[in-house]
Amino acid sequence: MTLTIYGDSISGNCLKVKWTADRLGLAYEWVEVNVVAGATRTPEFRALNPAAQVPTMVLPDGRTLAQSNAIIVHLAEGSSLIPTDSYWRAKMFEWLFWEQYSHEPYIAVRRYQIRYLHKPETDLDPRLMQGGEAALARMQAWLAASPFLVNGALTLADICLVAYTRVAHEGGFDLTQYPAVRDWVKRVDGELGLDPL
Amino acid sequence: MTLTIYGDSISGNCLKVKWTADRLGLAYEWVEVNVVAGATRTPEFRALNPAAQVPTMVLPDGRTLAQSNAIIVHLAEGSSLIPTDSYWRAKMFEWLFWEQYSHEPYIAVRRYQIRYLHKPETDLDPRLMQGGEAALARMQAWLAASPFLVNGALTLADICLVAYTRVAHEGGFDLTQYPAVRDWVKRVDGELGLDPL
Numbered sequence: 001m002t003l004t005i006y007g008d009s010i011s012g013n014c015l016k017v018k019w020t021a022d023r024l025g026l027a028y029e030w031v032e033v034n035v036v037a038g039a040t041r042t043p044e045f046r047a048l049n050p051a052a053q054v055p056t057m058v059l060p061d062g063r064t065l066a067q068s069n070a071i072i073v074h075l076a077e078g079s080s081l082i083p084t085d086s087y088w089r090a091k092m093f094e095w096l097f098w099e100q101y102s103h104e105p106y107i108a109v110r111r112y113q114i115r116y117l118h119k120p121e122t123d124l125d126p127r128l129m130q131g132g133e134a135a136l137a138r139m140q141a142w143l144a145a146s147p148f149l150v151n152g153a154l155t156l157a158d159i160c161l162v163a164y165t166r167v168a169h170e171g172g173f174d175l176t177q178y179p180a181v182r183d184w185v186k187r188v189d190g191e192l193g194l195d196p197l
Numbered sequence: 198m199t200l201t202i203y204g205d206s207i208s209g210n211c212l213k214v215k216w217t218a219d220r221l222g223l224a225y226e227w228v229e230v231n232v233v234a235g236a237t238r239t240p241e242f243r244a245l246n247p248a249a250q251v252p253t254m255v256l257p258d259g260r261t262l263a264q265s266n267a268i269i270v271h272l273a274e275g276s277s278l279i280p281t282d283s284y285w286r287a288k289m290f291e292w293l294f295w296e297q298y299s300h301e302p303y304i305a306v307r308r309y310q311i312r313y314l315h316k317p318e319t320d321l322d323p324r325l326m327q328g329g330e331a332a333l334a335r336m337q338a339w340l341a342a343s344p345f346l347v348n349g350a351l352t353l354a355d356i357c358l359v360a361y362t363r364v365a366h367e368g369g370f371d372l373t374q375y376p377a378v379r380d381w382v383k384r385v386d387g388e389l390g391l392d393p394l
Contacts, residue, residue, distance in 0.1 A: 065288070068294075070290035074287035100297050105298075
């Protein structure tokens with residue numbers, strides 16, 4: 001038995017897990033789950049994760065783990081993707097929690113509503129653009145002086161935040177307004193071997 | 198120099214940090230910051246935390262740390278509040294990330310709007326009640342079979358989730374509908390030495 005990752009390839013939360021596993025050279029089986037088509041809401045999937053969310057990871061012993069950031073922390077334990085210095089490790093966690101509260105609910109949600117639910121932009125909650133721009137401005141301020149988010153080297157914070165930042169334009173955000181963020185996306189894409197978007 | 202915690206005593210996110218520090222017997226200075234009165238938006242406070250949020254912690258060496266769950270993880274490293282087993286530690290993180298995404302934005306926000314912004318209930322977004330009830334139902338299902346959230350013993354997951362669950366009634370949620378959650382609140386309150394609400 002190996003690791004099994006249930007994920008939807010359109011979801012940044014799921015791709016974080018894939019990229020972390022790939023960076024670490026871990027063997028895993030990827031099971032594609034189409035969220036828009038309702039594949040997370042079947043009885044079979046709910047038996048794996050009652051919260052009906054992807055990513056969901058099944059460990060070789062059959063136990064399950066959910067929440068993208070909890071999964072990548074688990075996969076990366078003991079690797080260079082998590083700083084060994086306790087202060088920098090804490091700052092990495094600061095970015096991970098900030099991403100789920102202050103970035104994903106705006107940038108990922110606006111992208112999902114436009115690109116996958118096909119909502120017209122005029123029907124979108126204006127707070128999605130405001131919150132997303134505030135998140136990008138915070139990243140711009142930080143990345144103008146630092147090549148990566150934590151202590152000058154690639155960590156889970158970069159993998160986590162790049163997931164929806166690199167596709168922010170699909171949510172109507174203009175990354176040319178945030179040049180340090182745009183440069184950082186290229187840098188992290190290069191580290192992860194991703195094709196530029 | 199000691200630890201300094203900038204926090205608002207009405208905020209569950211801030212109280213998590215206080216309770217964790219108290220449980221661990223750490224010395225700290227608590228600086229009360231009144232969010233409703235705008236005290237996080239002053240230039241002095243923004244110099245500490247550009248995101249203008251509490252809690253913010255200043256370490257003895259002057260470096261700062263934000264995000265309640267990142268702070269409690271940092272404080273509790275090496276203590277029994279974080280499981281040593283890697284799977285259970287991952288499940289603890291699963292609850293911490295879930296709290297910030299699926300619990301706090303509904304239960305804490307509804308409470309804040311009612312109790313501190315004095316919004317009439319008819320003006321509240323109905324998704325706040327729906328999301329909060331979904332979060333409580335998930336906790337009820339889990340806690341019906343387990344005294345604490347992770348592996349049968351008190352961890353940061355309980356401290357994190359109890360913060361807004363114990364005051365959920367102030368946000369219009371009826372905990373008598375979730376008896377295992379209500380019993381767990383009493384159990385965690387007892388562990389933390391908190392007066393019952």
